[in-house]
Amino acid sequence: MKKSLVNICICLLCSIIMLCGCGPEDVPSVEEDTKSSGLPVIGFSFDSFLIERWEKDRDIFVSAAKDLGAEVNVQDAGGDVEKQIGQIEYFIEKKVDAIVVVPIDAEALSDVISRAKSQGIVVVAYDRMVLNAPLDLYVSFDNKRVGELMGEALSNRKVKNVLMLTGPLEDNNVLLVNEGFEEVCRAKGINVVDIFNTPEWRAENAEDFLSANIGVLDSIDAIMCGNDGLATRTVRILAERRKAGTILVTGQDAELEACQRIVQGTQLMTVYKPVEKEARMAAEAVMSLLDQRTPAGINTTMSNGKYDVDSIILDPIAVDKDNIDNVIIDSGFHSRDEVYLFKREE
Numbered sequence: 001m002k003k004s005l006v007n008i009c010i011c012l013l014c015s016i017i018m019l020c021g022c023g024p025e026d027v028p029s030v031e032e033d034t035k036s037s038g039l040p041v042i043g044f045s046f047d048s049f050l051i052e053r054w055e056k057d058r059d060i061f062v063s064a065a066k067d068l069g070a071e072v073n074v075q076d077a078g079g080d081v082e083k084q085i086g087q088i089e090y091f092i093e094k095k096v097d098a099i100v101v102v103p104i105d106a107e108a109l110s111d112v113i114s115r116a117k118s119q120g121i122v123v124v125a126y127d128r129m130v131l132n133a134p135l136d137l138y139v140s141f142d143n144k145r146v147g148e149l150m151g152e153a154l155s156n157r158k159v160k161n162v163l164m165l166t167g168p169l170e171d172n173n174v175l176l177v178n179e180g181f182e183e184v185c186r187a188k189g190i191n192v193v194d195i196f197n198t199p200e201w202r203a204e205n206a207e208d209f210l211s212a213n214i215g216v217l218d219s220i221d222a223i224m225c226g227n228d229g230l231a232t233r234t235v236r237i238l239a240e241r242r243k244a245g246t247i248l249v250t251g252q253d254a255e256l257e258a259c260q261r262i263v264q265g266t267q268l269m270t271v272y273k274p275v276e277k278e279a280r281m282a283a284e285a286v287m288s289l290l291d292q293r294t295p296a297g298i299n300t301t302m303s304n305g306k307y308d309v310d311s312i313i314l315d316p317i318a319v320d321k322d323n324i325d326n327v328i329i330d331s332g333f334h335s336r337d338e339v340y341l342f343k344r345e346e
Contacts, residue, residue: 040070040290043091044100047128048079051201051229053253054102057127057279061100064283070097070290079200081105081170088112091121098122098286104200106131106172122289125309126282129172132306136289137298139282139312141273143176149318150177150224150250151184153269157248159222164195165206165234166226174226177252181224193220198230207233217241222248228258228270235266254319259328259339262321269320272327281312 042065046054062072073096077084081104089112091099099116103109106129113133116123123130125138154162162185167174174197185192193216198206206225210216210233217238225231231251238244244266251258254272261267285295295312302311319327329336 040097040287041094042070042072042098042100042286043075043088043094043096044072044126045075045077045084045087045091045102047077047084047102047104048201049076050079051227051253052255053273053275057102057275060276060279061283064280065286068283068287070283070287077104079104079202081108085109085112088116092116092119095119096121097290098124100124100126100282100286101130102126103128103130103171105170107170109133122286124282124286124289125304127173127278129302129304129309131172131304133304134307135304135309137285137295137312138302138304138309139278139285140173141278141314141316143173143316144180146173146252146271146273146316147177147180147182148184149180149271149316150252150269151181151188151190153250153318153320154190154222154224154248155184155188157222157268159190159248161191161193161220162222162224163193163216163220164224164226165210165230166195166197166224167201167230168199169197171201177226198226201227201229203229203233206230207237210234210237214241217243217247220247222250222268225249225251227252228255229253231261231267231270232257235261239266254328254333256334256338259319259324259334260341262319262324263340265321269318272317272319272333274314274317274331274333276333278314281314285312 049055058074065072075087077087084104099121109130110133113123113130117134122136125135127140129138166178196209223234225234228251231249234249235244238247248268250268251270254270258267258270281297288295297312298310300311300313301308317327328334329339
């Protein structure tokens with residue numbers, strides 16, 4: 001009787017542990033069996049959900065893929081390149097049908113992606129290119145144009161001196177955004193006083209740099225931030241010195257706080273990339289590739305250093321106080337109540 005009771009307790013304890021270990025429905029854990037249902041399985045490895053926009057991409061992609069009859073195993077690499085390589089190796093081991101990746105390091109994944117392709121797995125680079133690796137498709141925005149839009153916004157405000165706080169150079173998009181921005185600056189006579197490439201896109205690193213070089217605020221009239229996360233920390237420092245709204249700030253991704261700052265007047269603009277369209281097109285493209293059909297929307301080929309990759313490149317949109325209602329609110333990206341929250345609190 002005692003032995004039977006012990007066995008029952010052990011079974012109950014195991015059940016509790018298993019239930020506690022379950023993650024959100026749409027974000028399977030690494031241990032989950034990816035072939036349980038017989039449906040096509042897509043492994044999706046994200047850079048890090050510290051960046052707000054990736055959660056939107058994830059939710060839209062997973063929903064679209066499910067509607068199309070596929071399962072998605074989502075992994076968050078947390079900004080760790082070795083962890084992301086391990087996630088892709090796991091996908092290969094589990095023989096998923098397709099792998100979609102937002103690479104942390106454009107070059108570091110080339111070997112593991114090549115291995116996935118050699119196993120007959122469809123591979124798609126999402127939003128950021130994987131360099132020197134065979135890919136079935138690249139889906140992104142015109143990242144050079146993102147930088148141009150930032151530069152044009154500052155040029156329209158007669159900016160003379162600007163500080164650049166951008167992302168890590170391991171992110172190929174950073175190179176493209178910087179290229180576009182600096183080309184506009186040269187053409188318009190804007191002086192770039194310094195550039196800080198923020199390691200791992202961690203906003204606290206940009207904040208530390210700005211705090212350690214606070215004197216630069218006396219010699220600039222704008223700060224180009226590579227994304228809205230960096231802009232959040234930047235505006236905080238500016239506000240502490242009563243320079244918010246005086247020193248112009250740009251950003252990217254149309255995060256909610258950035259949109260709130262735009263209507264408040266403490267951030268000049270952000271670059272909106274319709275991630276709903278990007279994520280949905282990527283899901284549809286993966287399913288087409290699995291059916292051995294050419295995906296809709298391919299509009300160019302992009303070199304990744306070794307291969308010319310079929311690509312779907314979408315147009316980014318500059319957002320400021322003049323068009324934020326039409327672009328952000330009317331599209332449903334953020335609600336009016338969210339964006340204009342501060343007006344209700346006054």
